[in-house]
Amino acid sequence: MSFLKEMLDKKFEVVLFSSTAIALYGYDQGMMSLINTNVNYLNTMGIAEEDPLVGVIVSVYYLGCAIGAVLASLLADKAGRKPSIFACLAVTSLGNLLMFIVGLGFSRGAMTTMFIGRIVMGLGVGGIDSVIPVYSSELNSDGGRGEAMAKEFQSNIFGLNMAFAINLAVTNLLGKDNEWAWRIPIIAMQVYPVLLLSFIYRLPETPRWFIFHERNDDAKAALTDIYGEKDMHGKYDELVKAHEEESAHSIGYNDMIWPYSEQYHQTMVTIMGQVNQALTGYGAISVYGPQIFELLGIGVSMAEYLTQANYVSYFFLMTFAWLLIDRLGRRLLMVAGAFGISGCFLLLTVLGGLAMNYEQLGIQQKPVGIVGSVILFIATGAFGIGWLTQPWLIPTEIYPSTSRAQGAAISVVIWGLANFAVTLLTPILFNNLKFWFFLVLAITNLFAAWWTFVYCPETGGRTFEENQKFFEDAKEEKSWSVLKIDEGDYRHMPKSEKGGDENGESQPLLGGS
Incomplete structure (x- = not known):
């Protein structure tokens, strides 16, 4: 009976629902990994595997996400969080169905239909990614917001694993030239919106x-x-x-996106969080995982299995994210994560060079591939702990209620645009830079670490009002440097376990048991 009571608890239901919704984002990344190499899929699209259009089909989804985030945030403010989530789930389902029917009984317009399906599905998933973090954050305590969202993003990795596992199973069973080896992973995604749509009536606004x-x-x-x-x-x-x-007073986008506007500082922290997350390179690695293992000298079949193993490791290492994010803070994990990823990519640059030139160097390729694979596993875990959740969480903590949905929408828009660029450029960079691509990512991670250390405040353990006070003090100091404002207090978590006063938004709506 006690277990049943826990299962019916509203807090449990909200976290379960939000986690499953966020898994949609991960599922798409895992879904396209092996579809991109399916012979029948490429023939249906009328393109070759090395054609830049492969990357365009993947990346156009992120443009849909950017547009969907804005539309969903407007609906969330006007009609409510729940109606907005419902609409986004329905749109996601429609887009997924359009992708599934591509080339079924018709050949003309297959690529156009796929583009439309990707964009429509992006509209829905982008809206979900915009509204769910706001919905979850508004229903969790100051000391538990990070843990709740990290658990939700662990489900994101579950979706990634589920998609790739289905892909891998049907590819091995049916072969890379079978059309159902790419159609089945697409239609299997329907389980998410269907289950969520049937459950949403139980949730509170x-x-x-x-x-x-x-x-x-x-x-x-x-x-x-x-x-x-x-x-x-x-x-x-x-x-x-x-x-x-x-x-x-009411706050609109004009008060957020223009220099010197009221909440421009918060918006730049939001924008740079998503830009820096994209610069870690893991949007590309999630989509092009097998190709990266092949670059390290791993055979095609083994590269696919190692990609799955990397995703499984990724899922379990995400446990450290929700254990640490409200104890060590968002900022420390982000800076340490970026430095760790950068170091791994520097090593991978060397190992990639050795793997591609092993014959000239007179060395064995297999040991290089093994060491490189282990390092890639470590880098992936460092990203999950340090960067997967934080850029989504911080925007929900630094804006007041009057602009929280818009702030989350801006976050998704930048995420969509940044990942559009990354997933579009990755195949091109792979083909031209080879292992030097890892060096590029090492440098971009160093930039992410520097910017976060200097300009990103620690928002964990503080009330929404306390986090807004940081930006008010920054205006008075005429500086954005976290090192200078309030004697650097926002470099770390507050000393007391319970931040803020007893008023305003310091109390949770679904906090506590």
Whole structure:
């Protein structure tokens, strides 16, 4: 009975739902890895494996994500978080179906249909990636926001593993020239939106959104559903007070994206978080994993199995992310992660060179490939712990309620554009730079570490209001350097275990048991 009660707990349901929704993003990355090398798929598209259009088909999805994020954030503010999530799931399902039917009974327009399907699915997934972090963050405590979202992004890696495992199984069973070896992994994705759409009715709308739209009775009903009648009134009064403090004026995109605008500083922290995440190179590695192992001298078949093993390791190492993110902070993990990834890529540059020139050097290729594979496993884990969750989490912590959805949308837009560029350029860089591509990533990771250390504040363990105070103090100091503002206090987690006062948004909506 106690287990059943836990299963029916609203906090558990929200985390489970949000985790499954975020897994959609990971599934697409794993799904396209082996589809890109399927002979029947390439013939259906009318392209060769080395054709740049392979990368364009993958990357155009991210443009859809960028547009979907903006549309979903507008809907989330106007109609509510739940209706926006529902609409995004439906659009995702439609896009996935369009991808599945490409070339079924028709040959003309196959590539056009695939492009449309990728864009439509991107609209839905981008919207989900925009709204879910806001929804989850608004329903978790200050000391638990990072852990909750890291668990959700661990599910992202579960989706990645599921997609690649299905791909690998059907490819080995049916062969690379069989059309169902690429159609089955696509249609299997439908399990996510279908399950989520059938479950979403059980979830609460955030009481904070109800209060922001002056639907006070609905807010009380939602709080009663979450806490019960006894604790509802105290939570309600806290949220009303927070709303009154924040709603003195409305905030739109113009107040966020133009230099010297009210929340331009927050927006630049958001933008650079996603840019730096893209610069780590792991968007490309997730999509082109097998090709990277081949670059290290691994055979085609073994490279595919090692890619799956790397994803499994990635999933389990993500446990350290949610164990550490609210204890050590977002900033420390990001800086250490970027330095670690950079060091791994420097080693991979050397090992890649040895693997490609082993005959001239008179060495064996196999040991080089083994060592390189181990280092790539380490680098992937470092990314998961240091960079997978944080750029999505920080935007939900530095904006007030009046602009939190817009801030999350900006985050997804930049993520979409940055990953569009990375996934588009990766095949070209592979073909031209070979192992020197690792050196490029080593340098970009060093940049990410430097920028984060100097300009990204530590947002963990603090209330939403405390994090906004950092940006107010930065205006007074006329500096964005975390090292200079408030004597560098925002370089690390607050000394006390419980940050902030007892007002405003310092109390969770679904925090505690």
